Each structure stands twice: as C-alpha cells, then as structure tokens.
Amino acid sequence: MTTVAQLRKAALALPEVEEGTHFGMVSFTVRGKGFASVTTAGTVQLQMSDEAAADAVAAHPTGSRLTRFDKPIGFRVPLADVNGQQLNALVRAAWFHRAPKRLAATIAAADAGIAPEGSDLPTAIGRPATQALLGAGLSTLDLVATRSADELLAMHGVGPKAVRILSEALAGRGSGLR
Missing domain, CATH: 3.90.1150.30 (Aspartate Aminotransferase, domain 1)
Structure with missing residues (x-):
C-alpha cells in the first residue's frame, strides 16, 4: 500500500x-x-x-x-x-x-546514462549514481552542492561511496555539500 x-x-x-x-x-x-x-x-x-x-x-x-x-x-x-x-x-x-520536450529529452538521455555536455560529474561515482543525479537534474558539481548528503543518499542509486567521491571532488574545488 x-x-x-x-x-x-x-x-x-x-x-x-x-x-x-x-x-x-x-x-x-x-x-x-x-x-x-x-x-x-x-x-x-x-x-x-x-x-x-x-x-x-x-x-x-x-x-x-x-x-x-x-x-x-x-x-x-x-x-x-x-x-x-x-x-x-x-x-x-x-x-x-x-x-516540455527539451526537459523530457534531457531526462531520457540521463536515464540512458548519457551526461549532457558540460557535465563535470566524476565517472568514479558509477552509472547508477550518475543516472540518479542526472535524472534529478543534477548534471554538475555546482548543482550537486545544493543538496545535502542525506538528500543524495535518499536517491535510488546513490550510495555512500558516490557521496564520498562527490564530497571529495567538491572539496578539491573549495566547496562542499549543503
């Protein structure tokens, strides 16, 4: 139910x-x-x-x-x-x-694991995490930084390893998760 x-x-x-x-x-x-x-x-x-x-x-x-x-x-x-x-x-x-058609096409591409041009998500997070992030409209590290670790972990496909890798990538840029 x-x-x-x-x-x-x-x-x-x-x-x-x-x-x-x-x-x-x-x-x-x-x-x-x-x-x-x-x-x-x-x-x-x-x-x-x-x-x-x-x-x-x-x-x-x-x-x-x-x-x-x-x-x-x-x-x-x-x-x-x-x-x-x-x-x-x-x-x-x-x-x-x-x-809208363009937005739907972007998400369909994300479902297929195809990152849009300009995406700087680390490939080390894995395909399930990449698909989850792209599916939520988070195609760049700057957009990922607007979410907390708990919010990311709540996404199906994003696990602790992906959050750790994303946090490290953001820290390397002098940023972090919300």
Missing part, C-alpha cells in the same frame, strides 16, 4: 516539479503543467497519453480512465492499490507526458 508521502517523493524527485494544491487536492506540476494529484479519498490522478493510460488500466484493474468533458486525459487509481514501484513508473509516465 502506498501513501501520499511516497507519491510526493516520486514526484519531487523529478526535475522542476513543484507541489501545490488544485481544487483542494495535493498536486504536482512541471513548469506550471499539472501531471499528478491525489484526492482527499486517496485516489491518485495522473495525466498521461491515451496509450499509457490504456496500459495502466490493463495493469491495474481497480484503476480507470481519467476524463475531462468526456475526453480521456489520463488514469486514476486508489493509492492503496498500487505498490511503490508501480507508482514511481506511473508518476514518471505522467511527468514525461506533461514536461
């Missing part, structure tokens, strides 16, 4: 996401475009492509299409009926659907 806290963690781990409220519901936006919300009754609503919504309905029998004025706009399912891994995948699909 997943919770609103898990939804919040999944959504806020994505770049440029802001939390707010929409019609009294906790909601998440990327550059002002809503992609996920949760009703007071505990149903998560995700705006996604028709194809992704069809796949989600097939995978989650308690879920249903989300419509607005009889037009399909996404998928809804009770939070209690999805596990954390499924929720993460659904939230990412909704984020990719609503994020």
Whole structure:
C-alpha cells in the first residue's frame, strides 16, 4: 500500500516539479503543467497519453480512465492499490507526458546514462549514481552542492561511496555539500 508521502517523493524527485494544491487536492506540476494529484479519498490522478493510460488500466484493474468533458486525459487509481514501484513508473509516465520536450529529452538521455555536455560529474561515482543525479537534474558539481548528503543518499542509486567521491571532488574545488 502506498501513501501520499511516497507519491510526493516520486514526484519531487523529478526535475522542476513543484507541489501545490488544485481544487483542494495535493498536486504536482512541471513548469506550471499539472501531471499528478491525489484526492482527499486517496485516489491518485495522473495525466498521461491515451496509450499509457490504456496500459495502466490493463495493469491495474481497480484503476480507470481519467476524463475531462468526456475526453480521456489520463488514469486514476486508489493509492492503496498500487505498490511503490508501480507508482514511481506511473508518476514518471505522467511527468514525461506533461514536461516540455527539451526537459523530457534531457531526462531520457540521463536515464540512458548519457551526461549532457558540460557535465563535470566524476565517472568514479558509477552509472547508477550518475543516472540518479542526472535524472534529478543534477548534471554538475555546482548543482550537486545544493543538496545535502542525506538528500543524495535518499536517491535510488546513490550510495555512500558516490557521496564520498562527490564530497571529495567538491572539496578539491573549495566547496562542499549543503
């Protein structure tokens, strides 16, 4: 059973996401475009492509299409009926659907482990840590320095060794983690 806290963690781990409220519901936006919300009754609503919504309905029998004025706009399912891994995948699909194309392309490249030009992340941190950092929009050491060690460790794929290497690289530049 997943919770609103898990939804919040999944959504806020994505770049440029802001939390707010929409019609009294906790909601998440990327550059002002809503992609996920949760009703007071505990149903998560995700705006996604028709194809992704069809796949989600097939995978989650308690879920249903989300419509607005009889037009399909996404998928809804009770939070209690999805596990954390499924929720993460659904939230990412909704984020990719609503994020600007360039931002989504950057994250797709990060998922593939392709660092953008100008990235100075040490290769010694390993591919999982690199993917996690790039996926969170942290493509440079200066951006990594805006996070604490605990925040970095909370990212799936970033372990103590990666944090140590990042801290050493920042210390070599006269900087450190927040």
